[in-house]
Amino acid sequence: MKIASVEAIPVTYPEPNDFNAYRHLCLAKITADDGQVGWGESITMWPEASRATAAVIDGMAELLVGKNPVNIDALYRSIKDHSWWYGYEGGIASFAVSALDIALWDLRGKAMGCSVTELLGGPVHDRLPAIASSHAHHSSIPEMAEEAQEWLSTGLQGMKVGFGKRGNANLGFEHDRDVEYVRAMREAIGPEKMLMVDMGVKIRWDVSTAVKRCLAFDEHNLTWIEEPLGAWDPEGYATLRSKTETLIAYGEREWTLQGFERLLETGTVDVIGCDPGRADGITGFKKLTERVEYYRRQSNAHAWSSAIVTAASLAISFSSSSCKLFEFKPLENPMQHELVTNPFDHIDGWVYPPTGQGLGIEVIEEVVDRYRL
Numbered sequence: 281m282k283i284a285s286v287e288a289i290p291v292t293y294p295e296p297n298d299f300n301a302y303r304h305l306c307l308a309k310i311t312a313d314d315g316q317v318g319w320g321e322s323i324t325m326w327p328e329a330s331r332a333t334a335a336v337i338d339g340m341a342e343l344l345v346g347k348n349p350v351n352i353d354a355l356y357r358s359i360k361d362h363s364w365w366y367g368y369e370g371g372i373a374s375f376a377v378s379a380l381d382i383a384l385w386d387l388r389g390k391a392m393g394c395s396v397t398e399l400l401g402g403p404v405h406d407r408l409p410a411i412a413s414s415h416a417h418h419s420s421i422p423e424m425a426e427e428a429q430e431w432l433s434t435g436l437q438g439m440k441v442g443f444g445k446r447g448n449a450n451l452g453f454e455h456d457r458d459v460e461y462v463r464a465m466r467e468a469i470g471p472e473k474m475l476m477v478d479m480g481v482k483i484r485w486d487v488s489t490a491v492k493r494c495l496a497f498d499e500h501n502l503t504w505i506e507e508p509l510g511a512w513d514p515e516g517y518a519t520l521r522s523k524t525e526t527l528i529a530y531g532e533r534e535w536t537l538q539g540f541e542r543l544l545e546t547g548t549v550d551v552i553g554c555d556p557g558r559a560d561g562i563t564g565f566k567k568l569t570e571r572v573e574y575y576r577r578q579s580n581a582h583a584w585s586s587a588i589v590t591a592a593s594l595a596i597s598f599s600s601s602s603c604k605l606f607e608f609k610p611l612e613n614p615m616q617h618e619l620v621t622n623p624f625d626h627i628d629g630w631v632y633p634p635t636g637q638g639l640g641i642e643v644i645e646e647v648v649d650r651y652r653l
């Protein structure tokens with residue numbers, strides 16, 4: 281098998297889980313000379329990042345055409361090395377590498393007749409707990425608590441909520457409202473379910489605010505708090521960690537293994553987030569999970585875009601003992617439920633290893649065309 285063509289496809293779609301905002305992705309489609317196709321994705325978020333990623337993918341294409349997609353490590357190294365000047369420590373180059381790498385793994389699985397999970401060494405979990413991962417949108421706390429109850433009534437085993445997001449929730453800005461929200465949510469979902477809160481980029485707590493909030497949240501048994509001090513604040517995180525008991529999650533804004541290693545070395549991150557559509561694909565995320573296992577911390581997939589990144593994230597999550605759960609967006613949405621013939625879902629709160637060759641998904645090209653930027 282040889283790679284015949286590489287295409288970058290920027291798409292944009294309304295996301296019901298994000299107050300119907302239009303979000304952007306740049307997909308990669310790699311076609312082999314026998315007609316088999318591999319799909320990849322980068323989670324670019326904004327149109328200019330999608331267009332720039334598409335340009336980088338177009339430039340990297342000539343390194344792949346004519347090559348055997350089975351030789352994935354060599355191909356990964358060639359595109360990574362090619363971006364030595366403009367991609368040092370990540371950025372747009374890592375979006376392009378991510379999309380191409382995921383598509384190569386998909387194609388490699390199809391060429392070899394096995395799933396990506398099998399290519400990664402096979403599943404180390406029989407199943408993983410599934411939780412709802414959403415943004416808080418409504419102004420009424422009881423209404424948000426009721427909505428959470430409804431989502432978790434399907435069996436989902438917990439709830440992660442983004443603060444400081446679009447909509448009218450106004451969470452992350454006032455101590456009393458935040459604590460009342462966490463109290464009401466814990467009461468609504470019960471003591472057994474997981475509950476995480478995730479600070480969006482609009483929230484700029486200082487260290488003492490973060491300590492005060494976390495101490496108040498501790499009473500309601502948070503499973504973890506995510507990015508309370510943003511992407512990089514080693515001294516702040518060390519202080520927070522010394523004064524509170526809640527697990528601290530961050531890392532999803534890193535691009536490369538070196539960046540993740542810097543976080544792990546601080547000893548302040550308990551749950552390290554990673555998006556394969558950002559951090560050098562399946563190859564990048566897999567390398568990270570090995571480091572996280574060494575540090576005896578938890579890895580968590582930031583899979584909040586299309587079914588392609590969900591499939592890639594599931595394959596890695598099932599291949600590493602450091603991954604403990606999996607997040608699903610609770611509301612149906614185009615990039616999960618229209619894009620593929622068999623959308624991913626949980627069964628009574630559990631998710632099982634993906635089956636089928638490659639990523640185990642069948643992308644519907646008319647849907648891709650409908651959402652082209």
Ligand SMILES: [Mg+2]
Nearest residue numbers: 478506532553
């Ligand atoms: Mg997050």
